[in-house]
Amino acid sequence: MGHGHHIEIKQETFSMPSKAKSFTMILMILGLVLTGIGIATIDKTGAGHDAHQTNTEHSATESHEGHEAHEGGHEAHAESEHESGHSADAAHEEHSNVDNEAFGPRIEYHAQEKPWTTKIWSNLLVAGYYFTMISLCALFWYAIQYAANAGWSVTIKRVPEAMLTFIPIAFVVVLIALIFGKDNIYHWAHYEHMGLKPGDTGYDKVLDGKSGFLNTKMLFIFPTVLIIWWYFLGNKLRSLSIQEDNGPKGDTSFFKKSIRFSAAFLVTFGFLISILAWLFMMSVDAHWYSTIFGVYNFATHWVSSIAFIAVFVIYLKSQGHLGLVNKEHQHDLGKFMFAFTVFWAYIWLFQYLLIWYAHIPEEMMYYQIRYENYKPFFLGNFILNFAVPFLFLLMRSAKRSNWVFPAIASVMIIGHYFDVWFMVMPGVFGPGAHIGLLDIGVFLFFLGLFVYWTLNQLQKRGLVAMNHPFLEESVYHDTGV
Amino acid sequence: MGLVDKNLSLRNRNKMLIGVWEDEDALLSATQAVVDKGVHIHDVFTPYPVHGLDRIIGVKRSRLARIAFFCGLTGLSLMFTMIWYMYVKDWPVNVGNKPVRFSPSWIPVMFEGTILCTAFGMGIFFFLRNRMLHGIKNDLLDERQTDDRMIMTIETCEGMDEKGLIDLMKEKGAVETREFHQGVQTVI
Numbered sequence: 292m293g294h295g296h297h298i299e300i301k302q303e304t305f306s307m308p309s310k311a312k313s314f315t316m317i318l319m320i321l322g323l324v325l326t327g328i329g330i331a332t333i334d335k336t337g338a339g340h341d342a343h344q345t346n347t348e349h350s351a352t353e354s355h356e357g358h359e360a361h362e363g364g365h366e367a368h369a370e371s372e373h374e375s376g377h378s379a380d381a382a383h384e385e386h387s388n389v390d391n392e393a394f395g396p397r398i399e400y401h402a403q404e405k406p407w408t409t410k411i412w413s414n415l416l417v418a419g420y421y422f423t424m425i426s427l428c429a430l431f432w433y434a435i436q437y438a439a440n441a442g443w444s445v446t447i448k449r450v451p452e453a454m455l456t457f458i459p460i461a462f463v464v465v466l467i468a469l470i471f472g473k474d475n476i477y478h479w480a481h482y483e484h485m486g487l488k489p490g491d492t493g494y495d496k497v498l499d500g501k502s503g504f505l506n507t508k509m510l511f512i513f514p515t516v517l518i519i520w521w522y523f524l525g526n527k528l529r530s531l532s533i534q535e536d537n538g539p540k541g542d543t544s545f546f547k548k549s550i551r552f553s554a555a556f557l558v559t560f561g562f563l564i565s566i567l568a569w570l571f572m573m574s575v576d577a578h579w580y581s582t583i584f585g586v587y588n589f590a591t592h593w594v595s596s597i598a599f600i601a602v603f604v605i606y607l608k609s610q611g612h613l614g615l616v617n618k619e620h621q622h623d624l625g626k627f628m629f630a631f632t633v634f635w636a637y638i639w640l641f642q643y644l645l646i647w648y649a650h651i652p653e654e655m656m657y658y659q660i661r662y663e664n665y666k667p668f669f670l671g672n673f674i675l676n677f678a679v680p681f682l683f684l685l686m687r688s689a690k691r692s693n694w695v696f697p698a699i700a701s702v703m704i705i706g707h708y709f710d711v712w713f714m715v716m717p718g719v720f721g722p723g724a725h726i727g728l729l730d731i732g733v734f735l736f737f738l739g740l741f742v743y744w745t746l747n748q749l750q751k752r753g754l755v756a757m758n759h760p761f762l763e764e765s766v767y768h769d770t771g772v
Numbered sequence: 773m774g775l776v777d778k779n780l781s782l783r784n785r786n787k788m789l790i791g792v793w794e795d796e797d798a799l800l801s802a803t804q805a806v807v808d809k810g811v812h813i814h815d816v817f818t819p820y821p822v823h824g825l826d827r828i829i830g831v832k833r834s835r836l837a838r839i840a841f842f843c844g845l846t847g848l849s850l851m852f853t854m855i856w857y858m859y860v861k862d863w864p865v866n867v868g869n870k871p872v873r874f875s876p877s878w879i880p881v882m883f884e885g886t887i888l889c890t891a892f893g894m895g896i897f898f899f900l901r902n903r904m905l906h907g908i909k910n911d912l913l914d915e916r917q918t919d920d921r922m923i924m925t926i927e928t929c930e931g932m933d934e935k936g937l938i939d940l941m942k943e944k945g946a947v948e949t950r951e952f953h954q955g956v957q958t959v960i
Contacts (some may be wrong), residue, residue: 644876772826
């Protein structure tokens with residue numbers, strides 16, 4: 292560190308230790324086994340939701356149920372109306388009819404009996420979406436470094452470069468989940484098949500109004516086009532990077548091209564990433580909307596992507612690789628992670644805060660079902676993803692530690708997976724969702740696959756970007772005492 | 773330990789040897805050479821941060837971060853107390869039937885209060901500790917030390933090879949060398 296001594300720059304190659312191979316294999320096998328046990332033990336009669344009535348018809352009892360479940364604050368009001376006589380009762384009924392038209396069917400849908408396979412598809416959706424976004428955010432991280440002319444990160448740039456190759460695999464998982472499970476995961480998809488016209492029983496004005504965007508074609512085509520475009524750019528950046536390695540010393544043309552491709556990625560990613568969040572996550576509760584939801588999703592995945600990068604860097608370092616990476620790089624990753632932990636908490640809170648302020652019933656259903664039925668989960672999400680990492684990462688020694696830092700990063704990786712799980716499951720299963728073996732198994736399997744895939748990709752090129760113009764700057768990176 | 777760092781007052785110290793540089797690389801190699809001779813460098817004044825300098829002259833890590841943490845805690849509790857007193861104890865107001873107790877609307881206030889107290893606290897303690905208070909006149913060793921020149925200061929002590937150090941500075945690219953004693957500078 293410092294100008295005091297000279298650091299020799301030489302290429303390194305990584306070959307996956309057998310320990311890492313067997314560890315990821317064990318993760319995958321364990322995941323599969325747990326998934327198998329989970330599937331075998333699912334109650335396939337669909338009685339898992341017996342806490343709720345399982346009517347699918349839109350009857351008067353349900354309109355009442357929906358009214359109660361989703362307007363807790365309204366109940367006292369309704370009761371007082373009951374006492375004051377017949378005319379008030381009629382007014383109440385009228386009111387609940389209005390409610391039913393706007394928000395009714397969704398409640399019945401939550402309570403509706405679903406095929407037991409829904410649990411599998413929704414878990415695949417969570418895992419696929421999480422890892423798609425993680426690898427996309429790795430690409431985002433990579434592109435930011437170029438667009439910002441960042442020098443410090445050059446010594447670790449191979450890690451996100453390897454992570455982003457997972458985009459297509461994870462996205463295929465999403466597509467599989469959608470093809471098989473969309474009608475049961477998204478009630479708007481189910482509603483689409485019903486083909487109801489205004490005036491029909493069960494006609495849903497809100498879903499009909501949104502059908503220009505929320506429809507099956509959009510669900511498949513839009514994200515696929517986006518992912519293909521982003522993966523094309525990611526691939527381009529990867530190949531520019533390896534061309535630079537093999538090219539003549541001091542040639543900055545690849546670097547300059549990389550900046551342009553990064554900019555193309557950043558602009559499209561920044562503008563359009565919310566669409567994935569709307570289509571895949573927010574439309575689980577299709578009557579509900581939140582303008583900040585795309586940012587919230589981005590914050591979730593962005594911070595966990597940084598956590599993954601940090602874990603990989605520290606792992607490689609512990610295996611005696613990345614000799615050019617010093618504590619300063621790790622510390623900077625820590626600061627990065629700390630900053631976006633706060634950012635996540637900020638978005639998480641403020642999405643709720645505005646809804647809480649406004650007190651509009653149709654905006655509250657997302658929180659209503661999650662807070663009423665999953666209070667420990669709801670608060671645990673905040674503790675796991677904000678309180679714990681915040682307090683630890685405040686400390687400089689924790690960010691520079693070889694075990695506290697990756698431990699916190701791992702907590703966040705798990706915590707944010709749970710965050711995505713929590714966006715989907717209560718919306719799909721109502722109050723009856725729980726974390727079972729299946730959920731854990733699917734996570735472990737894809738975690739193992741992702742880690743294996745990334746380490747495997749890391750073997751394919753040298754760990755040092757030898758001809759990167761900022762390599763020297765990164766090697767002598769030092770932020771001072 | 774006083775709050776104000778008295779070490780920073782050059783006037784009350786022994787005779788100081790001063791070297792003036794125009795180039796940061798030359799300065800870095802000079803500081804390294806002086807440190808290698810086992811001489812303690814009192815301080816180096818530069819118009820902008822020079823990479824690696826702090827490590828060479830052995831600057832200790834600043835304790836400002838800890839002060840920031842406690843300022844933040846102060847701000848947090850201050851704002852909590854304030855809003856609790858106003859909103860719960862002194863004059864409860866029914867706003868949209870929201871509960872009159874801790875609720876999400878308190879969080880922005882507490883958050884902003886934390887930031888405010890941290891920022892102001894850090895600024896105040898930084899200037900206090902660095903003797904950059906209004907009314908304290910600091911010795912400017914060179915008029916261009918805030919512009920394009922870098923100043924190295926070494927405090928002399930018994931048995932120090934002053935001549936040798938001056939020669940070393942000159943050899944390492946010092947454009948000027950001076951002596952500073954009780955507010956008087958002489959070029960040597």
